Amino acid sequence: MVAMPAQNRDRSLGFNMTPMIDVVFLLIIFFLISSHLTRQEQQVKLALPIAKTGAHPTQLTNPRLIINLLADGRVVIQDEDVTQAMIGQRIGASLERLDAKERENFEVRIRCARQTPYEFVQPILTGCVQQGIWNVTFAVYSPEEAPAS
Amino acid sequence: MRVTRSYRADALDMNSAMTPMIDVVFLLLIFFVWTISFQAIERLLPSNVSREAGKLESNLEDLDPEVDFERIVVRLTGDAASPQYRVNEQVFGSAAEVRAFLQTIVAIKPDAPVVIHPDDQIEIGPVVGLLDISRQCGFSKVSFAAKPPSAR
Numbered sequence: 001m002v003a004m005p006a007q008n009r010d011r012s013l014g015f016n017m018t019p020m021i022d023v024v025f026l027l028i029i030f031f032l033i034s035s036h037l038t039r040q041e042q043q044v045k046l047a048l049p050i051a052k053t054g055a056h057p058t059q060l061t062n063p064r065l066i067i068n069l070l071a072d073g074r075v076v077i078q079d080e081d082v083t084q085a086m087i088g089q090r091i092g093a094s095l096e097r098l099d100a101k102e103r104e105n106f107e108v109r110i111r112c113a114r115q116t117p118y119e120f121v122q123p124i125l126t127g128c129v130q131q132g133i134w135n136v137t138f139a140v141y142s143p144e145e146a147p148a149s
Numbered sequence: 150m151r152v153t154r155s156y157r158a159d160a161l162d163m164n165s166a167m168t169p170m171i172d173v174v175f176l177l178l179i180f181f182v183w184t185i186s187f188q189a190i191e192r193l194l195p196s197n198v199s200r201e202a203g204k205l206e207s208n209l210e211d212l213d214p215e216v217d218f219e220r221i222v223v224r225l226t227g228d229a230a231s232p233q234y235r236v237n238e239q240v241f242g243s244a245a246e247v248r249a250f251l252q253t254i255v256a257i258k259p260d261a262p263v264v265i266h267p268d269d270q271i272e273i274g275p276v277v278g279l280l281d282i283s284r285q286c287g288f289s290k291v292s293f294a295a296k297p298p299s300a301r
């Protein structure tokens with residue numbers, strides 16, 4: 001019997017981390033891309049208003065409804081065009097699916113172009129009040145991070 | 150001759166070790182390129198629509214334009230993009246002037262509720278700007294005025 005060279009024995013016993021790191025990174029990238037694309041799907045590209053006191057979202061798990069409001073008054077909710085009259089109804093439909101505790105934390109996020117006249121924002125605010133929602137937020141850019149338009 | 154062989158073996162070993170390293174480096178590169186988002190980060194501006202009153206301010210026409218700042222009503226009228234501001238009937242030409250005025254008031258009455266009452270044609274940019282100014286000055290109760298649905 002021929003003895004194996006010592007160098008070869010060492011190599012076969014060593015655990016190679018590289019392919020494992022490779023696979024883990026690939027998985028991370030996969031999930032990042034898929035979550036990013038899902039998020040992007042819901043977001044209509046808008047030139048949001050600019051505000052200094054805007055904060056980063058903290059309650060990420062709260063149920064929310066994102067209302068996109070275009071400068072011409074068109075309303076887009078969950079990738080669907082909605083008439084002004086139907087906004088209250090859509091908020092009500094979102095609330096129906098929630099239990100009492102979730103309703104308490106329900107958030108309506110208004111994403112509107114900064115050129116949108118106030119008359120188009122007003123029905124959303126009124127709709128929220130009628131449904132008893134106080135947690136209404138405006139999506140804004142901070143002056144430093146606002147994209148050049 | 151022996152020296153040359155060992156050199157070759159080393160070179161071969163290094164070549165095979167480079168491949169997974171390049172692999173990982175490229176993955177890291179893709180990871181960082183992806184995480185540096187090309188989209189601007191959105192922030193949130195809470196508006197406290199109706200927490201205090203349980204309804205939007207809808208009877209503003211009856212408000213007395215008194216100056217004791219029981220309630221600060223800021224009206225936005227005129228030009229859609231650069232409106233004229235009226236704080237309790239006192240006229241201001243720019244947002245900077247309103248900010249200075251609100252800073253004076255907040256020193257006297259920091260808990261006064263601020264009601265933002267824009268005209269229909271005013272763009273939301275200056276309206277949100279005013280909400281931002283009120284928050285910067287330190288007012289915590291800022292609400293919006295809206296006509297009841299029947300009046301529209």
